[in-house]
Amino acid sequence: MSNGLIAILTIAAMGAVTYCTRIGGFLLLRNRSLSPRALAVLEAVPGCVLISVIAPRFVSDKPAELLALAITLLAAWRLPLLPTVLVSVVATGLLRHFM
Amino acid sequence: MSTFSSSSGSLASQLSSGAEFRRGLRESLPVLIGFLPIALVLGAQATAKGFQVWQVPLMTGGNFAGGSEFVAVGLWAVPPDLLLIAAMTLLVNSRHLLMGAALAPLVRHLPARKIFPSLFVMCDESWAMGLADAKKRGVFSLPYYLGTSAGMWTTWVLFTFIGAFFGPMIGDLSVFGFDMAFTAVFLVLLRGAWTGFKAARPWFVSLAVAAPTYLVLPGAWYVATGAISGLVAAFFLAEEK
Numbered sequence: 001m002s003n004g005l006i007a008i009l010t011i012a013a014m015g016a017v018t019y020c021t022r023i024g025g026f027l028l029l030r031n032r033s034l035s036p037r038a039l040a041v042l043e044a045v046p047g048c049v050l051i052s053v054i055a056p057r058f059v060s061d062k063p064a065e066l067l068a069l070a071i072t073l074l075a076a077w078r079l080p081l082l083p084t085v086l087v088s089v090v091a092t093g094l095l096r097h098f099m
Numbered sequence: 100m101s102t103f104s105s106s107s108g109s110l111a112s113q114l115s116s117g118a119e120f121r122r123g124l125r126e127s128l129p130v131l132i133g134f135l136p137i138a139l140v141l142g143a144q145a146t147a148k149g150f151q152v153w154q155v156p157l158m159t160g161g162n163f164a165g166g167s168e169f170v171a172v173g174l175w176a177v178p179p180d181l182l183l184i185a186a187m188t189l190l191v192n193s194r195h196l197l198m199g200a201a202l203a204p205l206v207r208h209l210p211a212r213k214i215f216p217s218l219f220v221m222c223d224e225s226w227a228m229g230l231a232d233a234k235k236r237g238v239f240s241l242p243y244y245l246g247t248s249a250g251m252w253t254t255w256v257l258f259t260f261i262g263a264f265f266g267p268m269i270g271d272l273s274v275f276g277f278d279m280a281f282t283a284v285f286l287v288l289l290r291g292a293w294t295g296f297k298a299a300r301p302w303f304v305s306l307a308v309a310a311p312t313y314l315v316l317p318g319a320w321y322v323a324t325g326a327i328s329g330l331v332a333a334f335f336l337a338e339e340k
Binding site for chain 2: 001003004006007008009010011012013014015017018019020021022023024025026027028036037039040041042043044045046047048049050051052053054055056057058059068069072073075076077080081082084085087088089090091092093094095096
């Protein structure tokens with residue numbers, strides 16, 4: 001298979017999977033309720049995925065990258081989305097350049 | 100919530116759906132402005148990771164779930180790992196199951212031919228706005244919800260495309276630190292979901308497993324091991340309540 005075809009199939013798979021999550025909750029759960037344990041697991045899902053995806057940043061062997069991550073973490077804790085992204089991008093760019 | 104659905108039939112039909120649609124569109128404007136920088140960054144990141152420009156609006160229009168698109172772009176390669184990306188998309192978007200379930204009692208009275216297309220554009224923001232409006236007015240307004248969704252979908256697709264188009268002209272974004280933008284986005288999303296240390300314990304399990312996995316295993320296994328161990332932790336920690 002060509003790379004382009006795999007890319008299109010991957011994009012199509014994403015769309016299909018996501019639409020299933022959108023109608024799945026409505027179809028499966030409209031007439032019943034979830035156990036507290038199932039709810040707790042479902043609630044933890046997005047956070048666990050997000051932190052796992054960015055986990056490599058936490059174990060970088062470059063001091064500039066770790067410092068940039070620390071600044072990003074601090075900004076994310078205190079600031080709204082857009083200022084956080086700006087602070088993070090500028091700090092990362094400067095640290096990579098000067099360290 | 101079930102009280103909303105009982106009275107909605109007569110009242111909702113009296114409201115002009117055109118006016119309701121426009122009200123939704125109007126009230127979603129601040130959200131649309133918030134979408135712009137994120138969409139541009141996503142589009143630029145996507146082409147930097149090997150997306151063709153036209154593939155970007157294909158993904159953002161057909162998938163329309165930003166978090167999973169950032170994850171997909173983060174894991175993207177040429178060729179991409181279809182199964183890994185589909186599995187991660189499922190995990191990131193599994194929250195839609197809960198959102199759809201919460202919406203169910205409000206839309207149950209509507210015909211399936213309206214519900215299923217409407218659910219296609221259910222994102223965090225349009226879902227939240229539709230539900231908040233239903234709470235305030237005592238009736239779920241489908242055209243209002245569709246108005247919010249229409250602006251969000253159009254803005255998202257258009258500006259991810261623009262980001263993808265202009266991204267390559269800016270050059271290698273990692274030189275300037277732009278690749279850190281999506282770590283920043285994720286951390287802000289995590290902050291938004293933070294309800295205290297106790298509830299976030301599975302996240303720390305995920306981090307503690309994903310980081311060493313990344314160091315010892317090739318490819319993107321760290322996402323799978325991290326996410327799954329966090330969920331196992333959530334399963335067992337839930338018992339303590």
